[in-house]
Amino acid sequence: MHQKDEQKAVNNHKEGFCWKCEKKKAVSATLFNACPHCRRNRGKEFTLVTVADKGWDMCMFCGKYDWDIKQINARLCYECHYKVRERLRDFRRAGGTTKVDPFWKSMRRRMGKDYLFSEGFTRHYRK
Secondary structure, eight states: OOOTTTTTTTTTTTTOOOOTTTEEEEEEEEEEEOOOOHHHHHHSSTTEEEEEEEEEEOOTTOOOOOEEEEEEEEEEEEEHHHHHHHHHHHHTTTOOOOHHSSHHHHHHHHHTTTTTTTTTHHHHHHH
């Protein structure tokens, strides 16, 4: 479904306005987590829609954790998609949420390295 706004319109060659690098290129839309700083710097006019409030999560563009993360539907070009993909790949290689997230790191420091498994991790999630 094409939009009437000239800057958001996508033609048949999948050209559109990239939300991150702010250039007209071949783009594809998907969901991203963005912090208030990144959303404010990029502007709202090229965001398709805010899907959900995520609360505490990692921004896919700057890699920082914040309480006001929103999941947005935006269009990015191939180069910007690749940068986000690299950031998420590094996140997974570092151990994912329980190893990288500052909250879980502090809980492991405070409660010990086996904090998640001390109460029986699978017992609570297999009901």
